[in-house]
Amino acid sequence: MYPEKSIYLPQVATITKANMMTKVDRYFEFELEGGKDLGHKPGQFAEISIPGIGEAPISISSSPNLKGKFEMVIRNVGVVTNALHNLSVGSTVGVRGPYGTHFPMEKLKGRDLVFVSGGIGLVPMRSAIHYALENRKDYGRIMILFGARDITQRLFVDELAAWSKQSDIEFLETVDVGNPDWKGNVGVITTLFSKIKDFHAANTTAFVVGPPVMYKFVIVELFKMDMSKSNIIVSLERHMKCGVGKCGHCQINRVYVCQEGPVFALDAISELREAI
Amino acid sequence: MDFMQISKKDFQKFVENLIQSKEEVVGVVKKGKHFAYDILEKSEQLCLDYTETILPPKKYFLPVEETLLKYKTGVASSYEATYGKSPKVIIGIHPGDMAAIALLDKSFSEGEKDSHYLNKRANSTLIGIYPTQSFPHRFSNSMIEKDAYKAADCFLVDLGNDYGIEVVTEKGKKIASAMKAVAGEKGLNEKIAQAKAKIKDEVSMPFSRRELSEFLHNKETHAEWKKRAEKCFSCGSCVLVCPTCYCFDVKDTVALSLQEGERKRMWDGCMLEKFANVAGNHNFRKLAGDRLKHRIFRKGKYIIDKFGMAGCVGCGRCSQACVANIASPVDIVQELKK
Amino acid sequence: MKPKVAFFDFACCEGCQLQIANLEEEILGVVALVDLVEFREVLTGHAPEYDITFIEGSITRPEDEERLKDIRKRSKILIAFGACATTGGVNKIKNLRNLETVRKEVYQDDWNKPHLNTAPTKAVDEVVKVDYYLHGCPINRNEFLSVVKDLAMGKVPRIPDYPVCVECKLRENECLYDLGKTCLGPIARAGCAAICPSNKSGCEACRGTVPNPNKNAMHEVLAKRNLTVEAIIQEFTMFAVNPEVSK
Ligand SMILES: Cc1cc2nc3c(=O)[nH]c(=O)nc-3n(C[C@H](O)[C@H](O)[C@H](O)COP(=O)(O)OP(=O)(O)OC[C@H]3O[C@@H](n4cnc5c(N)ncnc54)[C@H](O)[C@@H]3O)c2cc1C
Ligand code: SF4
Ligand code: SF4
Ligand code: SF4
Ligand code: SF4
Ligand code: SF4
Ligand code: FES
Numbered sequence: 001m002y003p004e005k006s007i008y009l010p011q012v013a014t015i016t017k018a019n020m021m022t023k024v025d026r027y028f029e030f031e032l033e034g035g036k037d038l039g040h041k042p043g044q045f046a047e048i049s050i051p052g053i054g055e056a057p058i059s060i061s062s063s064p065n066l067k068g069k070f071e072m073v074i075r076n077v078g079v080v081t082n083a084l085h086n087l088s089v090g091s092t093v094g095v096r097g098p099y100g101t102h103f104p105m106e107k108l109k110g111r112d113l114v115f116v117s118g119g120i121g122l123v124p125m126r127s128a129i130h131y132a133l134e135n136r137k138d139y140g141r142i143m144i145l146f147g148a149r150d151i152t153q154r155l156f157v158d159e160l161a162a163w164s165k166q167s168d169i170e171f172l173e174t175v176d177v178g179n180p181d182w183k184g185n186v187g188v189i190t191t192l193f194s195k196i197k198d199f200h201a202a203n204t205t206a207f208v209v210g211p212p213v214m215y216k217f218v219i220v221e222l223f224k225m226d227m228s229k230s231n232i233i234v235s236l237e238r239h240m241k242c243g244v245g246k247c248g249h250c251q252i253n254r255v256y257v258c259q260e261g262p263v264f265a266l267d268a269i270s271e272l273r274e275a276i
Numbered sequence: 277m278d279f280m281q282i283s284k285k286d287f288q289k290f291v292e293n294l295i296q297s298k299e300e301v302v303g304v305v306k307k308g309k310h311f312a313y314d315i316l317e318k319s320e321q322l323c324l325d326y327t328e329t330i331l332p333p334k335k336y337f338l339p340v341e342e343t344l345l346k347y348k349t350g351v352a353s354s355y356e357a358t359y360g361k362s363p364k365v366i367i368g369i370h371p372g373d374m375a376a377i378a379l380l381d382k383s384f385s386e387g388e389k390d391s392h393y394l395n396k397r398a399n400s401t402l403i404g405i406y407p408t409q410s411f412p413h414r415f416s417n418s419m420i421e422k423d424a425y426k427a428a429d430c431f432l433v434d435l436g437n438d439y440g441i442e443v444v445t446e447k448g449k450k451i452a453s454a455m456k457a458v459a460g461e462k463g464l465n466e467k468i469a470q471a472k473a474k475i476k477d478e479v480s481m482p483f484s485r486r487e488l489s490e491f492l493h494n495k496e497t498h499a500e501w502k503k504r505a506e507k508c509f510s511c512g513s514c515v516l517v518c519p520t521c522y523c524f525d526v527k528d529t530v531a532l533s534l535q536e537g538e539r540k541r542m543w544d545g546c547m548l549e550k551f552a553n554v555a556g557n558h559n560f561r562k563l564a565g566d567r568l569k570h571r572i573f574r575k576g577k578y579i580i581d582k583f584g585m586a587g588c589v590g591c592g593r594c595s596q597a598c599v600a601n602i603a604s605p606v607d608i609v610q611e612l613k614k
Numbered sequence: 615m616k617p618k619v620a621f622f623d624f625a626c627c628e629g630c631q632l633q634i635a636n637l638e639e640e641i642l643g644v645v646a647l648v649d650l651v652e653f654r655e656v657l658t659g660h661a662p663e664y665d666i667t668f669i670e671g672s673i674t675r676p677e678d679e680e681r682l683k684d685i686r687k688r689s690k691i692l693i694a695f696g697a698c699a700t701t702g703g704v705n706k707i708k709n710l711r712n713l714e715t716v717r718k719e720v721y722q723d724d725w726n727k728p729h730l731n732t733a734p735t736k737a738v739d740e741v742v743k744v745d746y747y748l749h750g751c752p753i754n755r756n757e758f759l760s761v762v763k764d765l766a767m768g769k770v771p772r773i774p775d776y777p778v779c780v781e782c783k784l785r786e787n788e789c790l791y792d793l794g795k796t797c798l799g800p801i802a803r804a805g806c807a808a809i810c811p812s813n814k815s816g817c818e819a820c821r822g823t824v825p826n827p828n829k830n831a832m833h834e835v836l837a838k839r840n841l842t843v844e845a846i847i848q849e850f851t852m853f854a855v856n857p858e859v860s861k
Contacts, residue, residue, distance in 0.1 A: 004391045006357035008344045008526075008539070013352070052349035052537045052767065054528045077555035079769050086768065092352040212558050239554045241526045244388040248523030248546065251570070252560075254578035259387065273496055274560065274570075308788045330786045340784045349767075507831045509800035510824075511779040513789075530763055532643035543784060548776050549826060564828075597783070599791050599800050600831055 010094030042127035046097030056080040059124035112140040118210025147189030201226035229267035278443040280457040292319040299364035327411040332519030345539040362396035372416035372589035375423035376519030404431040413592025418481040440468040505565035514594035514603035515545030617665035620652035624671030668695040673736040686742040694738040697751035749821035774804040782808035801827035
């Protein structure tokens, strides 16, 4: 018998906290058996499963520095995600991973960082934001741009409020559709770029994560600000089944997103017509 | 590589003994007017003089549907892996299919090792055979180079009353000695080479596989994809019969008691409409033309670029299976060349 | 608590419910999962509300529409059960002809009696909202079991959206086109394990078509085999699929 154990065999994790963040998004904190660390890097994902229901790839939202546990936010869109919403604290799930590439935080020391996320794109982005803030002195300016469809869709509202008050963060936020209770910006996320002052393109790295339609527009905007492809990092979602480079579902042209992504430098994928 | 020889009669005796030994032996058998790999119950069923089987032999290592894990419903600590079984010997694999198995070996062992595939694969001895019947869609000669020898344990070559045997691996040596094959008489290797050289395909790819990869480089926006796809049913037949396709879907199914269940994988294919669909009904490969293009690029470019191996082994099954008659890689490349 | 389940039948051959009755061993398992409160109105004690209602048959009379609407009001989940219910099925053939002729043919002298009053045949979803579909003429038992299990586990049941050719290939059938026959497998919705082609007879798309069937290509393929347009239309109207397919 081949010695290696199945790559599809999950570990066990327990839900230690859970609460609804919006009508469809639920926050989770998980602990692995024995308080082990998942051992991920910012931007990676894991396959979460319920025996009898199925498996889904979900981004890890917490920083690797959060020890003994990890966080996720799961949107209820179908069979597995719905079942996850119905589990209560104390229930167990299967976890495989971490998988995929990560945001190259080490390599970016000394640079200015601009995090651009739309909607649920904030979830994977948050692991990088937390990491950068935990190592604040390693980075130059930290700019966080976040756009939600409307005020009911905002995630991690307490953290958004804290970031907006923190003097060493430049925080800009908008909603696509306004509301009388909303005093902030209204408009799509690209309308925030003109509000950034003294932008130094050459010394800045941009992170972009959001719904499929967002990338094109944000990237055009970044180009207008003289950003080069090599300094733009994106995280892309695709249909994924195995997470380990076998099932073929996640391919963008020749690239397997679960292995060579989900985090890509834009220059590495710009010749892939199916990418963006 | 050693060269050996066995009379066809002795070979059949060997197959009969093997079957009697209660090991699972698989070979090519007749299925209506066509052929298929199946478990042999007696040696007479084996039909080595065949055009092409409906499905390739990969079904024994990557079954149409296979259980990966078993569990008690809802109990995450109860996950348990299952690895399945494979036949002891598979007899009659054409060089194209053998090259395709070599590709699957590579893909399932590269990076994260898929022990479900590799366990089954390690358990089997593969006896290949050079084709003796023409198959109008086959173009293996122009695609596979030496890839078949990365997977075969031995190859049979029809020499009239005898089979010449090319012994490739240790496993091949073992099975050849179990056959009581004899060391070849002088000049056997030339005889085998001559017999192989006589095997000609009726169609051929106008490029070597390296050239094909380069040729496809700037063909992504060619009008042919859209035009050809007007006739496509997105039925998936071309990928489901393909020996080099290994995409799969994963599903959980529970027993009627709802108390226990299995996580299974089953064949899937990029030509099916929903293959690249994600939540929110966003389809990353929405048009049939994009899917057709993806398939041909996988076959003719991505795989060769990634693994240095044939992504299409020219077995011709897709051309045969496509009801719309648009799937042939050779036809498509000819059209792109115009 | 076990979900309350009801079955109702409208115009159909009742072959689909026979499939359920034929489940034999599994029926005990099903009964363990659900609480069967109404089975074609033979059980008494009419529970006013149902968690899951299966509707069999197509809707052919105005009073049926009222009855169906009432059932819908009392059902949390409503499932169209079998081709008659999901597409109109065989009953829809009459839509293509003069209704009066149909009635005369079927009921002869009685044709004008009010209780035999017939309106154009409707699939269930032409009258009320349908949550899930169990296609097929008759339905596939395994698919039925998997839908029951899914619902009992709170999962959204998934029915195949790919063509019959997929299941046909996975069973390693000889393609009927290679045997000189014809088949609607490339545009027909799977889920039946390609039972007809597996028995060497062409698929007639009794489960309706895939969501996005390539009708033109199907016509072309059939025409190449010297099938006249009439023969093609007849082929398509056996189950009166979506009548547009034959347009
Ligand atoms: C790298 C990565 C990170 C992700 N991170 C998050 C996250 O942090 N939070 C979150 O809520 N979601 C995330 N997703 C999306 C999430 O994986 C899908 O929403 C989920 O798989 C849907 O599963 P389901 O069973 O609930 O839905 P289903 O009932 O299976 O299907 C609903 C829809 O989703 C599509 N779908 C099915 N499987 C997948 C799949 N594996 N990937 C994408 N779409 C699929 C189907 O085609 C269908 O249209 C991520 C996806 C990827 C690839
Ligand atoms: S190319 Fe042919 S076999 Fe492949 S999906 Fe299209 S119609 Fe089906
Ligand atoms: S693409 Fe066609 S010819 Fe090539 S290996 Fe696959 S089925 Fe055979
Ligand atoms: S992507 Fe398509 S062509 Fe490639 S292995 Fe998967 S099904 Fe086959
Ligand atoms: S017999 Fe029909 S269903 Fe089967 S592959 Fe051929 S066309 Fe498709
Ligand atoms: S093969 Fe076609 S006609 Fe036969 S049961 Fe399936 S869908 Fe219906
Ligand atoms: S998710 Fe299976 S190959 Fe990437």
